[in-house]
Amino acid sequence: MYEDGCDDRDNFENEAPKWPPDNGLHEGCEALVGKVNDNLGQLIAHGGRSAYSAALNELERTKASFCAAQIKMAYLFEKEVVRDHEERGVFIDESERGAASAVAMSRRQPPTGARSYMKSCRILVEDMPNLLLALDLGDLSERQIFAATSPLQEVNAEHRREFDQLFRTHPEMFEGLGVKAIGDTVRKFTERFESTTKAFQAEDEASKRYSRFRKSGNCVMLSAKLPLAEGTALCKSIKQRVNELRRSGDPRTKDQLMADMLICSQIEGFPPKLPLFVDIKLIMTDKSLLMGDREPANLPGYGIIPSQYARELVAGAQIRVNDYFHEYPEHDDLALRIFTFPEIQRLYTAPGNQDLIAMDSKAREFPDAMKEFIKIRDVHCRTPYCDGIIENVDHVMQHYLGGPTNVKNADGRCQWCNLAKEQPGWFEIVVHEQPHSMRINPGDGAIYQSLAPPATGVVRDVIPPILPYGYRWQRE
Structure with missing residues (x-):
């Protein structure tokens, strides 16, 4: 007898396992997969830096879409397990028992963290459709999504839905952020x-x-x-x-x-x-x-x-x-x-x-006080998606090209990214001073935006500019 009281062992042992399964999803898409692989083969053989960069980005977006499909199917799989246990009258206090481990094996993942994965799946499907849609469209990666849902597990469904609406209003809030920065952003919301x-x-x-x-x-x-x-x-x-x-x-x-x-x-x-x-x-x-x-x-x-x-x-x-x-x-x-x-x-x-005020210096080297200011303003390395600890404060536009030594033309970088930005063809420029925003071209034709996080709040609120003294409102 099985632990749940069902004697299906004989049927299981007598049934010859079939692997790979007949008419599997991958086999059903064989023609499509073959065409994609042919195109990728041509790209790998004859492409250049710009083509490789664009293809890498597109493949990452495609992976994200498939991850969204996995989340939806994992959620439905768990629902089926719960329904089966309820019909059998077993595991009343833990109706989802076994679902996390089965999903982990299907995804070829270790069971460690499987429960957290399933909880994030429930949160995304039931409470956060906008965040899940961003994953489905490839705007965010799976790691970025789970970095956001991890802190949200500590609050109730009402607050999660509130954050989802906030994300719908400000879909750019995670643009260019690594998983640590995303976690910090969401924690600003949950700590309230x-x-x-x-x-x-x-x-x-x-x-x-x-x-x-x-x-x-x-x-x-x-x-x-x-x-x-x-x-x-x-x-x-x-x-x-x-x-x-x-x-x-x-x-x-x-x-x-x-x-x-x-x-x-x-x-x-x-x-x-x-x-x-x-x-x-x-x-x-x-x-x-x-x-x-x-x-x-x-x-x-x-x-x-x-x-x-x-x-x-x-x-x-x-x-x-x-x-x-x-x-x-x-x-x-x-x-x-x-x-x-x-x-x-x-x-x-x-x-x-919501952004820190500025400091300035006429020296080529950044003073210690200004370095400390930049580290506090930028929090993490300013290279998009990098969560590295800031080890160097450097000029966005190089000093020998006329770049001034001030917080507007400064950014914080980890040691690795500080070396990477010195390669030929890598170009950076300050776009806005407040909030501090810079545009990065790593030399492959792609353009990335790097925005310093708000010192306070989750996202930057749209605030009307302060009107000059004596201004009178005109009624139409």
Whole structure:
């Protein structure tokens, strides 16, 4: 007998397996697939850079359409499984049991993450038709779609439908974004509904802080969980010192320096003791800070944080005069942990705008303050679809071609992309200053748009321009 009470084992064993299945989808499309392969063969044999680039893009869009079809069929497959279990009266508390594993095998994927895949399929089909349509049309890839649905699993169907309508109004919101940037964008939206809950969760996680050492071969492995603000400050302090030593010609690798900064308290020029006197850049709207608005804040070096936690972070950054501890509640033992004295630097936007204001310099090299500004503004590497960490701040239009040293003509790039953009034929130009937008031609004829993410909000709202003083409305 099977686990569900059905004795179909004999029928299963007696039936000769047929593989590949008769009249399969791929075989039914054999003529079409053959024609496509013939065209691709001709393209591969006689094409050029521009043709290859266009074909790669078109194939990616086609893959996305097939992924959308897989999502719809996986959703219907699960529905069939649920219906079958209900008719048999089995697995009442877990009616979708087995569907995720079966779908994973059909897609030749490991079962790990199959449940999350099926949950995303349900979300897309039931609550987010516009996002699913973008995948069906090839405007977004499967990885981009699932980067968006992952944070949306934490909110209810009503809020998911609200985001889907927002995407319908602003279909360009994910254009050129990598999966990390898309996840950050969606989290800006979801954090609005769970600001207080997320703040409690952050405080609860801080109470579970730890550091653990274990032997591993000929070394000792260290793992730790630190509170959000203190962990971010420690990371930034160490990285700052590592960059200083590398610029001074230190022969150690970056990883070696990171380890040495963590364990050594007497390195020349490095603060021998904690606390860490570092600054923390906190980006939040005035309404979130002063009026209890739920618009999330951004903690550069960490990411999106709930507005409630950001308010508590600002309020908690007080230093007593007599001793050097934070003002934490007496019942909390946080004063005994590694602590920081962060200088909270608030970065504001221009009135009626969602983008950071500018800085300028006449030097060829970008000053440190301006580099920090660019890293905060751009968040990730500005190459479209790249989620790399910004390691270089460079001129969009090269300095030797007359490009000025200011935030309008600057962008943040990871090390890999910073080298790639120097190849012959690669051209970039600033299109708009506010919001900062640039156009990229990698030399193959394709044109890509790179837009800095809004400092606040999920998408840029259309706001009427500020009218000059004395202007009078004219009624028709």
